[in-house]
Amino acid sequence: xxxxxxxxxxxxxxxxxxxGLRANQKRARSRRTREDSLRAKSGRDTRRALEDERDVPPLxxxxxxxxxxNIRFQLIGMAAAVLQGVPVVTHDVDFWIDLPSRxxxxxxxxxxxxxxxxxxNTVVELSDGMLVNFIFSVDGLASFATEFKKARILKVxxxxxxxxxxxxxxxxxxxxMRDKDPAHIHSIDETLRLQRxxxxxxxx
Numbered sequence: 001x002x003x004x005x006x007x008x009x010x011x012x013x014x015x016x017x018x019x020g021l022r023a024n025q026k027r028a029r030s031r032r033t034r035e036d037s038l039r040a041k042s043g044r045d046t047r048r049a050l051e052d053e054r055d056v057p058p059l060x061x062x063x064x065x066x067x068x069x070n071i072r073f074q075l076i077g078m079a080a081a082v083l084q085g086v087p088v089v090t091h092d093v094d095f096w097i098d099l100p101s102r103x104x105x106x107x108x109x110x111x112x113x114x115x116x117x118x119x120x121n122t123v124v125e126l127s128d129g130m131l132v133n134f135i136f137s138v139d140g141l142a143s144f145a146t147e148f149k150k151a152r153i154l155k156v157x158x159x160x161x162x163x164x165x166x167x168x169x170x171x172x173x174x175x176x177m178r179d180k181d182p183a184h185i186h187s188i189d190e191t192l193r194l195q196r197x198x199x200x201x202x203x204x
Contacts, residue, residue, distance in 0.1 A: 061115075075163045076138060081166060147168060166192055
């Protein structure tokens with residue numbers, strides 16, 4: 001997967017984060033039920049348990065690896081915006097990591113153990129082709145600890161993940177203002193406006 005692919009070919013990536021969320025939540029509930037049953041049987045049907053583990057999406061396995069190492073993170077950027085209803089297409093996933101940038105190989109090695117491949121110093125490609133960027137600072141915002149308190153907890157493939165709210169994503173993009181950011185800001189503004197109208201019972 002690369003940014004040069006035509007839009008029709010890379011639409012499946014963001015759809016796995018947004019449009020497939022409800023189906024993934026149902027699968028996760030079903031999987032939790034099977035796991036509870038496996039524990040009750042005290043080790044029976046181990047092969048089935050391993051098969052269930054292989055069914056876990058690579059992104060969720062990476063999240064589990066980060067948590068196992070007590071590494072705090074939050075999903076940011078347009079992947080986070082997509083999860084909150086912004087109708088855009090994005091090519092990758094950005095994780096803001098609560099570590100100094102010099103420790104980037106800690107993250108890369110974690111990802112490699114989950115079957116990922118290293119693309120650049122802070123970018124890995126998961127086994128399903130999804131690109132993950134490890135970010136260590138975000139322009140226009142406060143410290144990780146301060147922003148982390150504002151994060152929303154949302155479901156991704158049935159897994160709870162801290163997600164940067166739209167207002168903070170917009171603030172950062174307005175600070176950086178790359179070529180693509182004005183269009184992203186417009187989409188975020190429209191989504192926030194729609195959400196305000198919905199909360200207000202349809203009032204403008």
